[in-house]
Amino acid sequence: MTKPVRALFKHGATAFDIWEAAQKTYTVTQNSSRLFQLQRQSILTCQNDEYVKVFYEKLHAIWQEIDCLRPHEYSCADDRACRLKELEADRVYDFLRRLDPPYDGVRSRILALSPVLPPFEAYAMVMEEDTRQSAMLG
Template sequence: MGDDSKVVVSASASTTKEERPSCDYSTSVTFDKLNGSNYASWYRGARITITSRRMTSWINGKKHAPSSDAAAYAEWKEDNCLVQSWLLNSMTKPVRALFEHGDTAFDIWEAARKTYTVTQNSSWLFQLRRQSILTCQNDESVKVFYEKLHAVWQKIDCMHPHEFKCVDDGAHRLK
């Protein structure tokens, strides 16, 4: 005789499987944990992953908590904790200690942004520009040399994010 017991897992009636994110709380949103000096690449990787999981509203401030007595509050709280865990699990222990007391995923996201954004750091920008000028090809192939330069240029671009209001703005930027 076989065991006929079955486990049935169902999503709430208001949410379909496609709308709900993966519930793996140990998942990190980036390959490299935020360590304080790699914010630009961490930010990009985390934003891409969270967007692919359809949870962008949790980090852009558009997902507000319903009233604590509302029926949707329990689901909101679970999803908030899920995104918080993704963010915190993608940070090194010393960095995580700075942000683990944030009440919402948005609080953690914004605190990290305010702590590590270097758009006002002219010395860092100077250092990157200097590095791009002083980088030499030496005995490297053109491909390797270009990859090094391109990595520096991307860091510089990350310091000056571009807000495009329409497609023409992006096309103009590429010229």
């Protein structure tokens, strides 16, 4: 939970009470306008000279909200596992596609890997490259 959201629920008596309150606050059964807005925001979000960390956090927050607004129903655990792998791969591609040109090298290395890395691992590789570039430039 982010700090502003956590502040809304800090007086819950138990973890269950906090979870219930958060679920009731943020669960929306149908919010097509917000989903449209988030999809659009996701498409328009690019690094644009921001720190990689800030850029990834923005993109990840959008993905999390989309997941909350559009929960998926699966008939079995295998369906869920397959869909999650596809979704993670799509998110890695989204993240890599929106990085600035100085990250072309690490982008190519990540895309050459099989299977596709989970988003957090791809982010970690990009952050390693970011640290390396910062050290080289002084």
